[in-house]
Amino acid sequence: MNEHDDGEESFAEETLIQAIENQIESESPAAARAVFNKLTLVGYEREEALHLMALVLAHEIQAMLRDERPFDGAWYEQALRALPELPGEE
Template sequence: MSEHDDSEESFAEDTLVQAIENQIESESPAAARAVFNKLTLVGYEREDALHLMALVLAHEIEAMLAEDRPFNGEWYEQALRALPTLPDGTVAE
């Protein structure tokens, strides 16, 4: 992977984390703050909790693009509430 690819990936991840922070702050969706609180209560560090939530957002964005459809807020909230189980069924450590 080139240095350019690394910087693009880092930018994308930072952008997703910023989006999650905005969702938590605005409580939109309401599940965002609840899930963040749940993850930190069960022992996830702040950055790790934000990263897990960003993975769910990235999964939904990829599905939107692949399927050429609008954002599915209902699926997104369900997937957030399922954390630390990721959309692929694995459990984050």
Template sequence: MSENNDSEESFAEEKLVQAIENQIESDSPPAARAVFNKLTLVGYEREDALRMMAIVLAYEIEAMLRDDRAFDGAWYEQALRALPELPGEE
């Protein structure tokens, strides 16, 4: 069963990273590309930068589901700009 959970988690992470890559490509929100550039400029590997950004997206999606509310784009951009500090670490 744990093997199934691991594959589900890696699938979810893969989809989140894909979503971040789409945001960077489409420049929507513009903060996505800016933050990705900032993280890689200060020395983070591409995969690590994408993974951190995906964690922020996952955090917001979990909050949406938990609180039964719409996506908070302002919070999301603010949390992206706070990277490498992750949500909940402040």
């Protein structure tokens, strides 16, 4: 992996984390704040909790692109609520 790939990856992750922070702040979806609170309550650091939530968002975005379909809000909320278990680990 070259430096360009590393930069793109960290930019993508920062963008996802920013999106998660916006969801928590706006409580849209409502599950975002609830899940963030749950993760921090059970001992996850703020950054760890945001990272886990960003992984769920990334998973849904990849599925959208792969399947050429709209964002599945119901699946996304369900997957958030399943954290710290990640999609595909069940």
